[in-house]
Amino acid sequence: MLKRTAHMVVTLGLTAATVAATGSVAAAAEHGDNSVVRTDKGAVRGTATGPVRAFRGIPYAAAPTGDRRWTPPAPAARWSGVRDATRPGSACPQTGSVRPAGPRSSNEDCLYLNVTTPRTPAAEPRAVMVYLHGGDHTDGSGAMHGAQQLAARGDVIVVTVNYRLSALGYLAHPALEARGESGNYGFLDQQAALRWVRRNAAAFGGDPDNVTLFGQSAGAHSTCAHMVAPSSAGLFDRVVLQSGACLGGSDTRERANALKQGVKAARKIDERIKAAEERDDWRSAGPEHLVYGFGQSPYPYGPVYGGTLLPRTPQEAFATGQYNKVPVLQGINRHEGRAGAYAAEMGKKGATGDPEAVLDQADYRARLEQEFGPRKAVAIAARYPVGAYDGSPALALGAVLTDADQARRTVDTGRTLARGVRTYTYEFADHETPWYADAATYPKPSFPMGATHTFELPYLFELTEFDPLTEPQQALSDAMIRIWSNFARTGKAPWKPTTTASPNAQSLASGPDGVHPVDFAKDHQYDFWKSLD
Structure with a gap:
């Protein structure tokens, strides 16, 4: 008592x-x-x-x-x-x-x-x-x-x-x-x-x-x-x-x-x-x-x-098993790299003084060469042709930046961690997300931003910088809060854990798509990016 x-x-x-x-x-x-x-x-x-x-x-x-x-x-x-x-x-x-x-x-x-x-x-x-x-x-x-x-x-x-x-x-x-x-x-x-x-x-x-x-x-x-x-x-x-x-x-x-x-x-x-x-x-x-x-x-x-506080990088620590082993929920936003495409388009508008300026094929190719070098840029442009992205160089660039960095790292991290701890992988994939409330300062681009970098945050937190959630978005917010909080209580997510063979990722979206499994490595062309090493 x-x-x-x-x-x-x-x-x-x-x-x-x-x-x-x-x-x-x-x-x-x-x-x-x-x-x-x-x-x-x-x-x-x-x-x-x-x-x-x-x-x-x-x-x-x-x-x-x-x-x-x-x-x-x-x-x-x-x-x-x-x-x-x-x-x-x-x-x-x-x-x-x-x-x-x-x-x-x-x-x-x-x-x-x-x-x-x-x-x-x-x-x-x-x-x-x-x-x-x-x-x-x-x-x-x-x-x-x-x-x-x-x-x-x-x-x-x-x-x-x-x-x-x-x-x-x-x-x-x-x-x-x-x-x-x-x-x-x-x-x-x-x-x-x-x-x-x-x-x-x-x-x-x-x-x-x-x-x-x-x-x-x-x-x-x-x-x-x-x-x-x-x-x-x-x-x-x-x-x-x-x-x-x-x-x-x-x-x-x-x-x-x-x-x-x-x-x-x-x-x-x-x-x-x-x-x-x-x-x-x-x-x-x-x-x-x-x-x-x-x-x-x-x-x-x-x-x-380096030193006593962080003696090993994550690569070294995970490879040797010398890390703090706890359950992990990890993921990215499906269109992470569109934030980079947005910055490039806004930069072009500022540099040219033309508020209607958009990225073109030459801009796309130049950015690929800048990021990956001329040789790899040829292979990447062939793999991510602008025609496959509604004719939008910005959307093609966004896909490249997403897959080359965040998506590849997520697959590698999941596979490595799965050897030692229970790991779950998700992808926030809402195609219609709130835009910034201050649209005058942050004008919308010529292409849809989708689930770009930081755009999952209004679904978990109250952020006055964004427009309010719609009813379908609020339903997704409820689902994400359940997933995050249940994981905090139990260390488990309501889908299969990641393995060394497969991310077993879950897509988180509103509307008819809802929450469903996704072939994360295939969708983000993981094998192609590994082949460029």
Whole structure:
């Protein structure tokens, strides 16, 4: 009976220690106010609205300011009384150039997280889902992703996290090596947030022994790094990778090369600082001079492999079995590469000054040669003729970029992981997806975007940057939330696991197509791309 009573207290968002406490927290419990929760650093008051409770702007580490810039995260300070948790903390310094857009910020006091929980008590502790946002490791914030639907309809607890970005989070440089493994401060922030979740999940009604780490794009690449980091062992129990397969690609940074690139990046940073502040001290300059937006950074940012923190790349770790073995749900969007075609078309409009400009055959061929070299470009153009894509060079380019990168990596990752852990593969394939609400800033292209990069996010989160879902899209959203949340609870998806022979992928679409099996490797011409090696 005592165990049952204690558990009921936890599901109300109040720990046993809180019940014994005096003051405002105890008074809140007495009046049935479950918008107050005591964390390990102090009490927080969130909001209880509709079916969820939301706690925003909870510090999980000390502000990485002053002497703490470019150091591992330090513990957050304790506070007295009840801390207001009704507004998100500041986003980490960024330009705000990635869609869905993170807010422009120059505030380094940014290591905050947000917790969204169902409002009603549960018979058992709920599964916890910790989300790492995308944004090329240069933009984004946890608060961008409203988690009300995922928490309420999925009956899970959702935690969204800020972490240091751009040079402040991922600059590798010899001068910083003595302060910890440089290039990985954003990754260390994520570890600190996961440790916070382990310590505090029960206070919010969650199960600290059932934590799913999931992320999209850069967040998925970070999640891959946690799978191979020895010090991340035990911090999560399942993994979801959205548009960020672990193997292949050019975004795995190894330490020796990252340090060389970091020296070059520091020189560029010096130039910016000297022009703005007439000095060249990049270690104490304003953070606005240290951050770059998507496509602007001196080199790709992200976790750095090599050293004690990340001693092995995912390729090395998976090949040797030296990784954190947990169930995996991984997948991509069917038309990922149309985002690249969109950028190319918008770039042509800007370069020519012609708002009606579209990609033509010459643009398509030039891009193939740029990406793959003249010899391979001939074979790719023959395999992906424009005539097979409604005569649209942009759609042909989108298919090439999807299949060459994301789809191939997803097959390789699934086959490799299937040797050691239960793995499921999906493809988000809705052909009619919401467009950006600000169509004046982000005009629609001459071709359908379909299920391009990031366009699955409105189906899982509330994102004001997108138009509302239609009724069929909302039905798909419900299905995806069921899949994601059930996987968080059980480590299983409602279709066959991936094997070394087949992805056994499931297509996720609205309308008459619905959720159904798909021949993922064939549809994305996997064997052709392997033949080009």
